[in-house]
Amino acid sequence: MADNVIEFKKVNKSFDETRVLNEIDFEIEAGKFYTLLGPSGCGKTTILRLIAGFADVTSGDILFEGQRVNGLPANERQVNTVFQDYALFPHLNVFENVAFGLEIRKLKKNEIKIKVDEALKLVHLSGYGRREIAELSGGQQQRVAIARAIVNEPKVLLLDEPLSALDHKLRKEMQGELRDLQRRLGITFIFVTHDQEEALAMSDQIFVMNAGKILQSGSPVDIYDEPINHFVADFIGESNIIPGKMRQDYIVNFDGQDFECVDAGMKPNEPVEVVIRPEDLDIAPIDTGQVNVTVDTQLFRGVDYQITAHDAMNNEWKINSIHPTKIGQTVALAFDPEDIHIMRYGETEDDFDARLETYD
Amino acid sequence: MKKWRISNLYLALVFIVLYLPIFYLIFYSFNVGDTMDHFSGFSWRHYATLLSDSRMISIVLNTLIIALLSSLIATIVGTMGALGIYSAKKATVKNGLLSLNNVLMVSPDVIIGASFLIFFTFLGFSLGFGSVLLSHIAFSIPIVVLMVLPKINELPKTMVDAAYDLGASSWQTLTKVILPAITPGIFAGYFMAFTYSLDDFAVTFFVTGNGFSTLSVEIYSRARQGVDLEVNALSTLMFIVSLLLVVGYYLLGRYNQNRRLQRVKAAEAKINQ
Numbered sequence: 121m122a123d124n125v126i127e128f129k130k131v132n133k134s135f136d137e138t139r140v141l142n143e144i145d146f147e148i149e150a151g152k153f154y155t156l157l158g159p160s161g162c163g164k165t166t167i168l169r170l171i172a173g174f175a176d177v178t179s180g181d182i183l184f185e186g187q188r189v190n191g192l193p194a195n196e197r198q199v200n201t202v203f204q205d206y207a208l209f210p211h212l213n214v215f216e217n218v219a220f221g222l223e224i225r226k227l228k229k230n231e232i233k234i235k236v237d238e239a240l241k242l243v244h245l246s247g248y249g250r251r252e253i254a255e256l257s258g259g260q261q262q263r264v265a266i267a268r269a270i271v272n273e274p275k276v277l278l279l280d281e282p283l284s285a286l287d288h289k290l291r292k293e294m295q296g297e298l299r300d301l302q303r304r305l306g307i308t309f310i311f312v313t314h315d316q317e318e319a320l321a322m323s324d325q326i327f328v329m330n331a332g333k334i335l336q337s338g339s340p341v342d343i344y345d346e347p348i349n350h351f352v353a354d355f356i357g358e359s360n361i362i363p364g365k366m367r368q369d370y371i372v373n374f375d376g377q378d379f380e381c382v383d384a385g386m387k388p389n390e391p392v393e394v395v396i397r398p399e400d401l402d403i404a405p406i407d408t409g410q411v412n413v414t415v416d417t418q419l420f421r422g423v424d425y426q427i428t429a430h431d432a433m434n435n436e437w438k439i440n441s442i443h444p445t446k447i448g449q450t451v452a453l454a455f456d457p458e459d460i461h462i463m464r465y466g467e468t469e470d471d472f473d474a475r476l477e478t479y480d
Numbered sequence: 481m482k483k484w485r486i487s488n489l490y491l492a493l494v495f496i497v498l499y500l501p502i503f504y505l506i507f508y509s510f511n512v513g514d515t516m517d518h519f520s521g522f523s524w525r526h527y528a529t530l531l532s533d534s535r536m537i538s539i540v541l542n543t544l545i546i547a548l549l550s551s552l553i554a555t556i557v558g559t560m561g562a563l564g565i566y567s568a569k570k571a572t573v574k575n576g577l578l579s580l581n582n583v584l585m586v587s588p589d590v591i592i593g594a595s596f597l598i599f600f601t602f603l604g605f606s607l608g609f610g611s612v613l614l615s616h617i618a619f620s621i622p623i624v625v626l627m628v629l630p631k632i633n634e635l636p637k638t639m640v641d642a643a644y645d646l647g648a649s650s651w652q653t654l655t656k657v658i659l660p661a662i663t664p665g666i667f668a669g670y671f672m673a674f675t676y677s678l679d680d681f682a683v684t685f686f687v688t689g690n691g692f693s694t695l696s697v698e699i700y701s702r703a704r705q706g707v708d709l710e711v712n713a714l715s716t717l718m719f720i721v722s723l724l725l726v727v728g729y730y731l732l733g734r735y736n737q738n739r740r741l742q743r744v745k746a747a748e749a750k751i752n753q
Contacts, residue, residue, distance in 0.1 A: 174641050194644040201645045207638035211660040220656075221646035252740065272646065 124186070125150045125276055125308050126171060131180035133166055140166050142332040144180070148276070148310065153302050155311045157319040158329030159355070164312045168278050171310065173197045185275070200269035201278040204285070206261045208253045214240070214264050215249035221272040239271035242301065259290045266301070276308045283318065295321055316356045320344060328352050336469055348472050349463055353395045360401075362435050364394045364462075369479075372462055375411055375433050383462035385475040393463045398426075398440040400459035409452030413437050415445050429453075502719060509712035516707070526713040533710065536698070540714075542609070543678065543694040550616035551673035557617070558624025558673075559666055563658070565625070566632045578629075584622040592619055593686030600687060607689030615687045616680065620673035627672055631665030632658070 126148040133141035140163045148154055156164040169175040170182060173194035182189050189197065200221070208217050218239055222232045240246055243263035253261060262282060269277055279298070283291045299322050302309045313319055319326050320340040327337045328351075336348040347353035353361055364374030369384035374394050386392065406412055413429035427439040429451075437453065445451055467475075504516075512521040530536060561581070568574040584592070596615045597607075605611055635658065643653040659666075681696040688697060699711055 172641075172645060174644070194641070195647045195649060199645075201642070203638040203642060205636055205638055207636055207642040209639065209642075209657055209661070211663070220643075220648075224647045224652060255740070268646070 123149050125184065126310075127181075127183040127186075128167075128170075129181040129183070131170065131182065132178045133163070133170065133175070134178045140332050141170075144332075144334060146327060146334060146337065148308060150275075150308055151306050152324040153299065153309045153311065153322060155313060155319040155323040155326045156329060157313060157316060157326050157355075159314055162329040163332040164314075164329050165280055168201070168280050168310065168312050171197075171276070172199055172201050172278055198274055199276040199278055200272050200274040201280065202265050202269050202282045204281045206265040206282075208261060208264055208268070210253050212253070213249070214245065214251050214253065214256070217253065217264055218249075218268045218271050220268065225272075235271055236267075239267040242270065242304075243267045243297075258285055259294070262286065262294065266298075270301070270305060270307075274307065276310060277302075279309060279311045281312055281314070283313070284315075291318070298322065320356070328355065330355075334469075336472075346461055346476070347395060347463065348467065348469060349465075350393055353393075353461075353463065358398050358438055358440075360396045360398065360435075360437055362394045362396075364392055366390045366392050366462065370457075372460065375431060375435060377410070379410065379460060380457040381460040381462060382457055383460075384479045386462070386464060391465065393465070395461040395463060396455060396459055398438040399424075400455055401437070401439045401441075402454040403427075403439065403441050403443060403445060404452040404454045406450050406452050409454035411437075411453045412450055413453055414450045415447050418445065418447055420444075502715075505712050506716045506719065509709060509716045511709060514709060516709070516712075526709040527717075530710045530713045530717075536710070536714065539693050539695055539698050542692065543696075546609075546613055546616055546694060547674050547677040550613055550677045551620055551670050554617045554620030554673045555624050555666060555670045558621045558669060559628050559659075559662075561621065562625045562628040562632055563654075565629060581622045581625050584619070585626060589619070589680070589682035590686075593683040596683065597686040607687055608692040611687045611689070612684055612692065612694065615683050616677045619680070619683060620676060623672050623676055624666075624669035627669035628662060628665045631662040635661055 124147045128144045128146050131141055131144040132139065144163075144167065156167060158164050166175065170177060173189075173192060173196075177190060184197070184199075209220065212220065215236055218236045219232050222235060227235070236249070237246070240249060243266050245260065245263050245267065248256070248260070248264075253264070256264065262285075265282070283294050283298075286294060295318060298309070298311075311319075311322065323340055325337065326340055326343050328335045328343060330351050336343055336352050338346075343352065344356055347356060347359075350361055353359045362374050364372050366383075366386040366389065367373050367378055368388055369386075370381055372379050372381045372383070372392065372394060402409070411431050413431045415427055415429045417428045419426040424440045424442050425444050427441060427445060429437045429439065431437065439453065464472075508516040508519065509526055510522050510524070511519050512523045512525060513519075565574055565577045565581070568577060593615070596611070596618070600607060600611050639657060639661070640653060643657040648656060679696055680694075681700060684694050684697050685700070688694070693701075695714075699714075702708055702711060
């Protein structure tokens, strides 16, 4: 418990009549890379603002290193933020921007110089100190914003969709650099994004949010392989979600057939949803797989072909395959019991975790 | 010459109409004679009279002092007012304050002047330098608010958050982030108030007294007895001063831009090494 830098206890937040956060509970351990992932308006940025101290909870407690910090103003918290629009000070040059926090803390001039130079070096901007902000590209401004935050050596660094304004290539590059920076500095990063790919690539731990609630938390692999419900399965990556029935432990019925699977702990004949990832499906000659489907569309995406097809029961299937097929052709889909993931309707995260414990 | 169109002709015409009276005035300031009926020969005579007219010189100085002081004070008050309107939490309060400000902006000078006159006489305030200064401050404040407020609204909200986030107090956020960022608006407000004060006639005409006068009021009272060419000489000098100011402002802008470009190039060269 001593390792928790931040803890939320039954935190609620409302603006006027609208409730944006609903009974949020979580713990943030020191030195890890966390991501709050969810569609826009799900409350992820509000959580960040609560941690930073820009907003106050409606009810509940926020603990920072075990101390309650509700109502503590932003300028007295040991966290720093990298803003979505960078929020650099346009009247100051790069050096002065990065030095801002240190000057507020009244550090000595030469000490400030050493720290700022070091921070600029960390974000690969050595020699840019005398540049004006308006003279920098978007990617460079982004780095200045990061340097300005980390130079203060915060316990926790908050990043509010910092990469959303960058182009695809630069974003990929910055993802790697941020991850690398976090490992080198060893401070906790809390990263907010709506981009699931970004979340999977960077995080130690992901919180998936929707409509003011945390739906699931876990490592990227856990969340991708074992989504708790329809929303998470759909939001994280692509998936085929088919309604089915749990015959008994390890046997699920969907598409009019019984399939062997690796999930258990449900009631007999309980209605469930079945998730199969498009990349887990292999295309085989007709009648040699588990399900026969007819190909509707095929899209070449560079790495693979994105194929949509329908089966005899008129269920849609998405398949990612490196081998092309023909539109209108009937093929078989082959998959293993491990590729099938079963989701119960309305299961809470605690029940879900407890159920997995029983047979993992 | 394909670009020559009727619109260019129109533009030229507009400028001629705007500038011709001024050049006419300037031209006759060099007349030997005492009227603008016909030009009888070149001389500096009216400039000599102007420079030896100590009453006129003191009025020029009065006008400048009033303009400088009133716009300075109005800028301080107006900037604080704009900050106040910006930080008003309720939309109704914000819009109410802004409307009150705008009403003062659009109401005719005559009404403002008359109401100040009534106000000052009611309070028993003696008319003169003090009353002119106070009323100039009063009508300049809405102008400053109107120039500064858009600049504050332009500030990204996150910039203020960022200042707090980096440990700044409210005061430090104001002085180190907000004020520097809206400085262009504050300067624009100051110069706007300055020019409004310089050429105000109506309000000053009402609230002045005790032998205190400003340029516009003085020129008006002299013009009633037929315009003296000394006024032409004065106008010429003022026109030249404002021309120099405009040119100076332009050159300063170009100089700053060049210097910035050079700095970028130098920095790039250093990084590329």
